[in-house]
Amino acid sequence: MSADIDAGGVPELQESDVVKIPRGVRLREDKARGGWVLLAPERVFQLDPIAQQVLMRVDGERDIAAIVDDLAQAFAAPRDRILADVRAMLADLITKNVLEVT
């Protein structure tokens, strides 16, 4: 793990960090209710379209910089803002133990 976990348990993610969806957590479409979900032990996270776009790019190989570049291009949005959002979202999911830094 290269990300530092501070005392409060919230990781400070670097652009060079690579995150992955660990075994036991699954991203899938939820046809019955619409949208996408992240399934974890005893928990179901309903994803908003942005979270879905981010997580679909989390493959355990691309680093955060690459994911952000891709999103900035796909949505023609300012990279800084995307980086901030992606960082916050991934850090939150890491704290909830449904994402891991490789």
Added chain:
Amino acid sequence: MNTPSEARQSPSMQPPPIGMLAELTHRCPLQCPYCSNPVELTRKREELDTQAWQRVFAEAAELGVLQVHLSGGEPALRQDLEALVASCAEHGLYSNLITAGVNIGRARLEALADAGLDHVQLSVQGATAEVNDHIANLPGAFDKKLAFAAEVTDVGLPLTLNTVIHRANLHQIPDLVELALELGARRLEIAHAQYYGWALQNRGALMPPREQVMEAIDLVEAARERLKGKLVIDAVVPDYYARLPKPCMNGWGRQSLNVTPAGKVLPCHAAETIPGLEFWNVGEHALGDIWQHSPAFNAYRGTDWMPDACQSCDRREIDWGGCRCQALMLTGDATQMDPVCELSPYHDEIQTLAIVDSHKDDEFTYRRFSRQPA
């Protein structure tokens, strides 16, 4: 984005369930005195066969279920568990094996993982062999569980440790947290005993004193804060000493269903204790039909059935009036508000009852099949 969604559907249609508890069998090598199975256990010859379960999983996925909890009794006593896991995987269902971990060897565990098992939830009855094996009434169980936990993490499956808490193991909460960390669990469930079924029969042996319960809540909270990002700790809070009821099942017939070994579909695992409810069986009805139309599911759905005090209360769609089974057991009327609620006329009575039971010195009545010809 982190709460299960409310479905947008026509008002006459119930939003689909998210989770399904599949009680594959009532057979179990352990005899926990708080077991949530009914006191009248279903025998092997009445269990659904492989094909019936596979059809249930297909229908569940079609209906919108996302997660299946393969439970029991001990689900690994089913010879066809691998095939059932494979069936869940085939239909995109997230499968969670809820096991006591005393009868699954390495080869079988690997076969289950290969079949697509997503997660293992291992029960421990205590944090030491002495406490664990006494509560489970099975010598050697604890060592087997430790060995099994090591295999689970070695195979690469995520592990949750689950402990039901009561008077005989409440003092071990810090040890349970340590044990979960040592075993490499990613999640720890500390669930205070819920007093239905076997636990109700054993209330005088299980009910902890109030001060210890409060202390335990603080301990769990502190551990949860300290281990954020490392270990998820989920706690099911103890009921009888509370002022507000728990949102039992997140509302009757709202998010989950429970299929018994013989194929009856229940809104919660204790629902059969409520007299007069008509449950439908997967042998006679499709799961979606049962979810929408079975009388038992519609009996306490929503808020219409509620007593006036709940109807005019802000929390009616937060706790849904609490637990129906508990209302029945303690007041004799399943349409009462859960007597844990401060506004219940029975509230003081059950607090007193808990305090009295916590001072009793009863022996365990262990869970077992009744002595009738098999």
